Amino acid sequence: MAGNSDRQGQSVTSRAFALLGAFDVAHPRLTLTDMARRAGLPVATAHRLAAELEAWRALDRDVDGCYRIGLRLWEAGLLAPVSSRLREIALPFLQDLYEANRENVHLAVRDGFDTLYVEKLAGHRSVPILSRIGARLPLHATGVGKALLAHAEPAFVQAYCERPLPRCTRYTIAERGRLLRELSLTRERGWAQTSEEMSLGSCSVAVPVFDDAGGAPTAALAFVIHTNRADLAKLVPALTSAAAGIASRLAEAREADAS
């Protein structure tokens, strides 16, 4: 690391990425000062690094001088497997699900203790929902999350349940014993459901996507619908069939990598 560190003992690369990490959904546009403060860097350092990030278009600037995440970073990010592989393979299946039912369709993966949303299809008639692409929500409060958690390694489930379980609505299952019973039921039944556990007025039904034998699911698929339209079990066969289609395409792609 010689020549690659400054007085703060932080590498140049990690400081450049600290600037990128200053942006989030609540802060998609930042002045230089705010960006430096959120990244924990002196303004002069932030200014110099921002110029380099701007040259690569990892950052772009608005006409008023505010910084935003740049176009080239978006393009590079699309090459991550979650987008270039999972999302690309799943999209026509999601589209068919949407077309047949006209309800919100979600695709999510597990990352750490979070449900991470990879795709979300919605029309103007769908129930408004909290998730957007890239959103993170608690596993135990979402349908996709329960489908992922129900089939995770037992040690992971234990670690998850030992942490405080946030209560998103008054219907969220936030007691450890109840959650474990719910996960067990989810495994037996083959699909997960929620009823106003993440947002009042909406419920969901979800299935896991397995792309290899025996492991944890790669992803989960869900419909999220108005509570008063809820006939969740009726939506399961379409989800199961889409999940099988996606799983088989993912397995093909993995074999192509290996060869």
Add this chain to the structure above:
Amino acid sequence: MAGNSDRQGQSVTSRAFALLGAFDVAHPRLTLTDMARRAGLPVATAHRLAAELEAWRALDRDVDGCYRIGLRLWEAGLLAPVSSRLREIALPFLQDLYEANRENVHLAVRDGFDTLYVEKLAGHRSVPILSRIGARLPLHATGVGKALLAHAEPAFVQAYCERPLPRCTRYTIAERGRLLRELSLTRERGWAQTSEEMSLGSCSVAVPVFDDAGGAPTAALAFVIHTNRADLAKLVPALTSAAAGIASRLAEAREADAS
């Protein structure tokens, strides 16, 4: 830049981004050696920087040690306005267009001399197409590209036409005079079309999205359909109405930024 450069005279930040730039659609997975070679860096330098990029999850590693663009880079990229603003605002409109017509729906912007695809909705029944999110195609050979080019600044159009115009199929309009007449017709008619100019067997109809008075279009919307289903003019009113809806939401978002 003191302390921020190495013997090659390139900053640490630009070398770290050179590693990210080593990945593209044809190379989404790279060994350390290939990544170093494509980035023009010594393997030892690449190895050290890759470890830092991996720590931030700008890179992730497969079980076999190959590198891929990482999950956090994908998450950061989603905050770029093209995704967090344009794509998010446009999606329900695109979804409604898809739902009503069941044909490929595209959303694109102009970046440099390229059509850059921001979203593409397709079901299993849609005609297979070349574009994917993040793809870049020539402006003069695509419907969205012609819609963007027809309303670009005259100096830009001139610069575009002075470069060689690649011929993607035998129907691509690759003569300057013919292209200028086509753009003029596109402006008068209010919509662009292509017929097998990018891919044999498919044609497209596109309209620009203007979100402020007088400027160049922010984006363009298109249907891409089988040539033998082509009744392009019939698809224009739905596109125009979606473009107006998107434009009005974009203008609202811009006003919210300014206030």
